[in-house]
Amino acid sequence: MANGRNNDEIKRLYQDYVAKELDRSRLLQEKDDFLKAYFAGWPLLGVLQFLPSLVLIVMIAVLVWIDPRILHHPEKISTPAMILTTREVFGEPPPVVIKRIVSRTGPTLVYQKHYEKHPITIIWIFSGG
Amino acid sequence: MRDPDDELIRLSQQGSKTAFGKLVDRYYEMVFVLAFGILHHHEGARDVTQDVFLKVFREIKNFKGESKFKTWLYRVAVNAAIDALRKQRPHEHLDGTDVSDEDEKPPLIVLDRRAGPREKASESEMRALVREALDKLSPDHRAALVLREWHELSYEEMAHALGIELGTVMSRLHYARKKLSEILSLRLMEY
Numbered sequence: 001m002a003n004g005r006n007n008d009e010i011k012r013l014y015q016d017y018v019a020k021e022l023d024r025s026r027l028l029q030e031k032d033d034f035l036k037a038y039f040a041g042w043p044l045l046g047v048l049q050f051l052p053s054l055v056l057i058v059m060i061a062v063l064v065w066i067d068p069r070i071l072h073h074p075e076k077i078s079t080p081a082m083i084l085t086t087r088e089v090f091g092e093p094p095p096v097v098i099k100r101i102v103s104r105t106g107p108t109l110v111y112q113k114h115y116e117k118h119p120i121t122i123i124w125i126f127s128g129g
Numbered sequence: 130m131r132d133p134d135d136e137l138i139r140l141s142q143q144g145s146k147t148a149f150g151k152l153v154d155r156y157y158e159m160v161f162v163l164a165f166g167i168l169h170h171h172e173g174a175r176d177v178t179q180d181v182f183l184k185v186f187r188e189i190k191n192f193k194g195e196s197k198f199k200t201w202l203y204r205v206a207v208n209a210a211i212d213a214l215r216k217q218r219p220h221e222h223l224d225g226t227d228v229s230d231e232d233e234k235p236p237l238i239v240l241d242r243r244a245g246p247r248e249k250a251s252e253s254e255m256r257a258l259v260r261e262a263l264d265k266l267s268p269d270h271r272a273a274l275v276l277r278e279w280h281e282l283s284y285e286e287m288a289h290a291l292g293i294e295l296g297t298v299m300s301r302l303h304y305a306r307k308k309l310s311e312i313l314s315l316r317l318m319e320y
Contacts, residue, residue: 010306013313014278017259018162020252023171031157034179039150039186 079104134198141189149189153182156199159280160206166275167210167268168217169260177213181206196289203276203290211268255313262312270305277302 081103088095094114101108111122132138134155140148160181165174185205192201263271269291276282276290287298 006310007306010309011278013255013259013309014274017256018166018279020256022162022165026171027158027161030175031154034157035150035153038183039146039153
């Protein structure tokens, strides 16, 4: 029957149209995103995947706590810093001690006020000077 | 007949997102294609699909099992997609019993059946024509086509999914196919 043949053709054309127009990989990605956003529990695997990172962070923290110097790379210097001058400025006791220092970092001024309980030290480096 | 989704539905009704997630996983593509068949664009279909599942999750406690879950889902999805299309095109006359526009003549198409580069152009021409024809259909006719031609529901299943009489299902399908045929008539005459 012509009508039946027409209907079969319509079906074929329609299915072909939908199949080719559909971006299935995008659809599946959107489905996954949607599920994760609204209907996923807290999967055991999701927690476990962070475990190696956590172990690494804990190890680094322990090592730094044991010896903070591992964060630094001590460098051998041939010319140590040298105090050029020291003077005291008298005002409210204790006096301010000012030291001029020459070092590889550049001219440096050190201000110190030796309070008994909370001594203060300010180091002022003029780098590139 | 026992609904294969019974256990997941029961757990979902108790609030289990994991159980409902499995229903989403099972039916997402089905709902998406249905929405796409009505709206004809990906973003709209995605939005409708996700809205449908969120709505169904909110209302699943009210699902009494009088029909299969899948049938209920079809109905919610069809209504949501049709509403979305109507919001996009509020000026359109959406009468489900439109007759053919006699002033409109289908375009003349010549398909080159030889193998080679022209085949691809013909395929894309045909898809463009199918899309053009589908765009002329009302949402109800688009829904009928996608449920029958893609999801391959029986007429009875379509009637339940659409909430209409069997006769109306067949009438809509007949009109939709006729409209498509008119536009693609030259292609069909080759047989």
